[in-house]
Amino acid sequence: MKKLLLASLSAVFLAGGMFAFVYLIGNADPAAPKFNPEAHADWPSYPFEQLLSRTDVVALVTVSKTDKNPRPMDDRIPSQLATLQVKQVLYGTAPSEVVLDQAVEYAKPGETYVMFLTKHGDYYYEVDGNSKLLNTNGIIRSNIPDLKGDFTVDQFAAQLKQAIPKK
Template sequence: MKKSRFIFLACLFTIGSLISVGLIINYDSESPEVQGDWPHKDIDELIKDSDLIAIVKVKDKKMKESKVEKEAGLKRQFSTLKIKEVIKGKPEKEIILNQAYNFVDIGKEYLMFLSKGSDGYYYELTNVSIVPKKNSKFKSKIKGLQGTFNEIELINKVKEKVK
């Protein structure tokens, strides 16, 4: 009886280890992405629904969690954004972006399509409404604005669409 219990536990341990190794191997630490029910919007819909379209630079960020979020293991990031160029919306020097995931990084630049909440914070409209700048280029996945652009090209393309 003891031998069968030992074999059972050894098999259980082995299976658990194999599953854990498989999960670790398949984990992509470069792009962990939480999935949500984002609306699918093309460039025209993003422009229409945006309170602010701007090129921004992330000045700082703070992580916060409410009691409910803490219990669920979730955090929100509040990032101070310095506005470099307003394409649509009220010109402001800085705004606060409230995010639940796909957080922006300090010192990085982005093209953002944002809505302003009644709480005064800004929110992204979809999972593609924040376009990062990498190696001096913006790579957009927005339908109707897909491609890789330098800053001036991107601003001009979006301004054309805003008109």
């Protein structure tokens, strides 16, 4: 009797498990997010003066070349090294060419940006999610808290100069 009861319960649990599996697979939400192997980041967003305090250099740069996935295959994290030609230093000091290491939101060859950069080792990095401001037809759009709006490079440089602490 115990064997019959055990066999019956096993059959019910097996059938129930199979039903649940088929039901869940068949009713999966096709709009649900799927795994994406691309790198993602939750960037901090610093107010202007705090962003500046974390920055080594603010410069008008043009991307001269990019190298996607320059690391060995065992790293497997997509990345890009972008060679930047420094056109004008607005804050700090920088050589005429720097290499920007990026994991997300890559800079594009030929585009010009105002960038807030920090140097670690041989590479430069964006300071926060608002550190790369695209220059479109001479206009820079800033989403930096406390400095939102559209600026020419000269207007942006003037805002930057006002924010630099006096020594």
